[in-house]
Amino acid sequence: MASSVTALARLIYLPPSTISNPRPFLSPKLFFTLKSSYSPIVSSSISSSLNSSIPMSYDKQLAAAKKAAALAARLCQNVQKGLLQSDVQSKSDRSPVTVADYGSQVLVSFVLQKELPDQAFSLVAEEDSGDLRKEESRETLERLTKLVNDTIANDGSYKVPPLSEGDILTIIDSGMSEGGPNGQHWVLDPIDGTKGFLRGDQYAIALGLLDEGKVVLGVLSCPNLPLESIASQHQSAVNRAAAGCLFSAQLSCGTYMESLDGSPPVKVHVSNTENPEEASFFESYEAAHSSHSLSGSIAKKLGVKAPPVRIDSQAKYGALSRGDGAIYLRFPNKGYREKIWDHAAGYIVVAEAGGVASDAAGKPLDFSKGRYLDLDTGIIVTNRKLMPALLKAVQDSLKEEVLPSL
């Protein structure tokens, strides 16, 4: 190993001190340029000696993820503008799914594979093609195929022949990976908050990347989220404000927000408040997704004065990452199993902005167990200062309240 680094040091004229301690000299970016430019033997031995000290760079994957989520947002915005009843179907669990959910999933999968042609591709995504393959979905599939092809053509980045209906079904099913603790897996919710999308309210295209079971990057595209803070705004005011936010985060690199129409990214940070009386909290818009009464009792115990801000989807994580509110509480009915795509991107967006997410027992969320999160009771998110008091309020309230069964 020492001799490979010595050889590399000579090639690029590194000072001798670098050989015994390469960390201060090699930035992650330079390290990865070098790693990919030199022979596999040299690069693998450099890699094994430096992996412990230099964080892995996911710049290329992050750029691809942002591009994919922004293009998918364009399709969703067009569908939301002219939503037809025939665009909405009901899945076997009776939850709604639209051509935009399918279209977004196709575009994200397509863009990731085009932008990262040399990387193995594994995608854990919400939708599958089962219902679309049924006879009664013929028109939906036709409309979906046109929507996707029009979006790709209008964007102009990819010179490809139009995708066929068969291609569309195959690309949707590229999202059937089981994820898990080994290797890299993309995690996608093509529209998180489909009910919000149908109401014309908040929704998010949520894309994360797992590496060895850990979320290492995340992108949240929130077409209806105002660029300005939504703290204590009413939904009607939220709907009128200038909107369209793209949040992105990479492990150890912070969280950034930019507008979907291309403003430069700005670094964001969660609220610093230590005082629950100043904190406001987010929860699901849909009472069926999270107990509003339990959140209310936790907030009261903690001393929160402001009323809850109820918005759909992982836009809650995005809003929290820039300090619009200080707390997110989520308590589904007993027996509900949370899916990794409902939290992976939001989790890292908040964590890299200085926040922390855990289950109701204070355990970190574990994304390495496949398509589901295996957790205790609920999910709570806040800043590091408020977490101990929040956990106590949660534990005390849970002792008093029994969640309804499914």
Ligand SMILES: Nc1ncnc2c1ncn2[C@@H]1O[C@H](COP(=O)(O)OS(=O)(=O)O)[C@@H](OP(=O)(O)O)[C@H]1O
């Ligand atoms: N019963 C129940 N309990 C808890 N969670 C549920 C439940 N049913 C659905 N879902 C999931 O909630 C996702 C929507 O996220 P939110 O709950 O944050 O949005 S909302 O404010 O309620 O609209 C939603 O994501 P999408 O299906 O992507 O919209 C679901 O995965």
Ligand SMILES: [Mg+2]
């Ligand atoms: Mg859904």
Ligand SMILES: [Mg+2]
């Ligand atoms: Mg979802």
Ligand SMILES: [Mg+2]
């Ligand atoms: Mg969804």
